[in-house]
Amino acid sequence: MHGLTDLLPTLLAQAANQAPSAPLPTGRITGGWGYVWFSYALTFLTLAGYGVSLWVRRPRPTKDV
Amino acid sequence: MPGMQTLARVLLAAGPADAEHIQPVTTGMIVKYAVTTVVGIALVWGVIRLFGWIEEKTRASFGVRAGLIGIGVILTAVGAYLGLFWAPPDRMMGDVQRIMYCHVPLLWNALIALCINFACSVLYLIKPSWKTDSLAEAAAETGVVMGANGVLLGAIWAKPTWGVWWTWDPRLIAAAIMLIAYAGYLALRRFIEDPDRRALWSSVVGILVAVDLPVVWFAVRWFRSIHQFQSSPSTVDPALRVPLRVMAFAFLFLLMGFLWQRYRIALAHRKDEVALPDALPTTARREVTP
Amino acid sequence: MSPPVRQPVGFFRATAILLRKDLLLEWRTRARVNALVFFALATLLLFAFALDANRNIMQAAAGGLLWLGLLFSSVLALGESFRVENENAALDGIRLVPASGRAIFIAKALGNTLLIYALGWLLLPVMVALYDIHLTLGPGPYAIALLLGCLSITAPGVVFSAIANNARARDVLLPLLLFPLLVPALLASVKATTLVFGGDPMDQLRSWLWLVAGFDVIYWALGFLLFPRVIED
Secondary structure, three states, X not given: OOOHHHHHHHHHHHHHHHOOOOXXXXXXXXXXXXXXXXXXXXXXXXXXXXXXXXXXXXXXXXXXX | OHHHHHHHHHHHHOOOOOOOOOOOOOHHHHHHHHHHHHHHHHHHHHHHHHHHHHHHHOXXXXXXXXXXXXXXXXXXXXXXHHHHHHOOOEOOOEHHHHHHHHHHHHHHHHHHHHHHHHHHHHHHHHOOOHHHHHHHHHHHHHHHHHHHHHHHHHHHHHHHHHOOOOOOOHHHHHHHHHHHHHHHHHHHHXXXXXXXXXXXXXXXXXXXXXXXXXXXXXXXXXHHOOOOOOOOHHHOOHHHHHHHHHHHHHHHHHHHHHHHXXXXXXXXXXXXXXXXXXXXXXXXXXXXXX | OOOOOOOOOOHHHHHHHHHHHHHHHHHHOHHHHHHHHHHHHHHXXXXXXXXXXXXXXXXXXXXXXXXXXXXXHHHHHHHHHHXXXXXXXXXXXXXHOOOOHHHHHHHHHHHHHHHHXXXXXXXXXXXXXXXXXXXXXXXXXHHHHHHHHHHHHHHHHHHHHHHHXXXXXXXXXXXXXXXXXXXXXXXXXXXXXXXXXXXXXXOOHHHHHHHHHHHHHHHHHHHHHHHHHHHXX
C-alpha cells in the first residue's frame, strides 16, 4: 500500500468531485459501485461465455463425412 | 548451477544504478526455482496421466468435469457474495476495491494456466505426445481468456483510483506483453496445418515466451523505476483475505474444468487430423514421403 | 580401392561456410540490401512527420526511433533470409550435406546481425541530419550498444523466422511472435542508445549494456538449444 501515499492528492480531488455535498473529504473513494458491478458482470459473462463456447465446440462422436 | 548463478547475478546486478527494491539472488533462490520448475513439470505430466486414466478406465470423465465446473460456480457465487456485501469497504479505496476479488484471482489462475503451457511445451520436446500438445493448447487459450479478463478489470479498477484507464506501470506493461505474446502463440497454432510441425514449433515458441516473461518483468521494472504496489496476502486485512481466497479457489475449479474440456476438444481434433487418410489432399501435407 | 570417404566438416568450418554463403548471396542480389536501406530511411523520415518534426521531441526520442527503424528492417531481413532458402528446398539441401542445425542457426543469426549492424551505422548520419542528435559519448559506446542490441534481435528472430516461413500468413506471424519477446532487450537498448546520444551523467550506460548482454546470452543459448528442433522434419 506504499504507492497510495503518492496518489493521495488525486484521491482527494476525486472524492471531492464525486461527493460535492460531503462536508469534508476523508481521502476515501466513495461510490464507484458502477465500476464494481460492471467488473463482476464482465467477469461472469466472460467465464460463462467461454464455458458455452467450450460446450459448443465439444467433440462429437459421430462424424458425417 | 554456478553458471546459472553467475547469469542471474549479471542480470540482476545489471539494473540502472538508481533502481530500487532489487532483491539479491541467492543460490537458495535459484535452487528453489529450479526444483519448483522440475516438480511442476512432473506434476503436469502426472495430471495428464490422470486425465488419460479417468478418460479410458472410467466413465466418470463427464461427471468429474461437470463437478469441477459446478463447484467452481457455487464457490464463485459465494465469493461474489462475500466480496460484494460481506467484506467491508477498503479504508482508502472504498467500495471500488471490491474489484480486486475478481481481478487478482483471475490473473493468478491465468498464470497457473500459462505455467501449465510451459510445462507441456518442455514435456513435448522431451517426449512428443498428442496429449501434452493438446493440454498446451488448452492451457494457452484458457490462460489468455482469464488473463485478458483480469487485465481489463485492472483497467476498470484503475479508472476510479488513479483517474486513468492505463498507467505505464511495470506490472501492467508486463501483463500486456504476456497477453500479446500468448495471442501470438495461439495465432501460430492456427496458421500451421501440419499437426506434427504445429506441436513442435508451438512448443519451441511456448518455451521462448515463458522464459522471456520473468525477464520482461525485471526489464520493465528497471525501465520505469516506479514504486511498487504490493498486494500479497500477508499485507491484506483478514476480512479482505477470505473473499480473495474463496474467489481464487472458485476460479481454480473453473480453470480445471475449462482446461479439461478444452483439452478433450484439442485431443479429438488432433485425432481427426492424424486419422485423415493419405489420399485426401491437405494443404500442408509434406511432399516427400519415404 | 574404395572411393575416398568425404568427411563432414566441423562445426565452426560449417558455420563459416554458411555465413560466407549468406553474405555472398546478399552481395550478389544487392537490390535486396538497397531496398532494406531505403525502407529504414523511409521509416526514420515517417517518424519525423509523426512527431511533427519537433526538434526537441525528436532529439529526446531518437534512441527509440532508431531501434524501431532497425526492428522493422530486421523483420524484413529475417523474413527474406529464410524465404530464399525455400527456393529449390535449399535448406533441406544444406541439412543433407550434412550441416548441423546449430551451425545453420549461428550462421543465419550472425549474417543478419551483420546486416542490421551495418544498417545501424548507415542510419547514424541520417539521424544526425534529420533529428539533430549528437554522438555525445563517441562512436565506441554507440558501436557496443548497437552490436549488443542487434544480437538480441537476431537470435530469436532467426528461430521465429524459420517457423513463420512455413506457416500461413508468415508476414503477420513473424512480427506477432517477435515483437513481444523483444520488448525487454529493446527497452535496454533504447536506454543505452539514448544515453550515448544525450550524455551519461549518472554513469548508467554500463549497467544497461550489461543488461542487453544478459539478454543476448539468454536468447542465443535458447536459440542454439532449440533451433535444431525447429528445422528437423
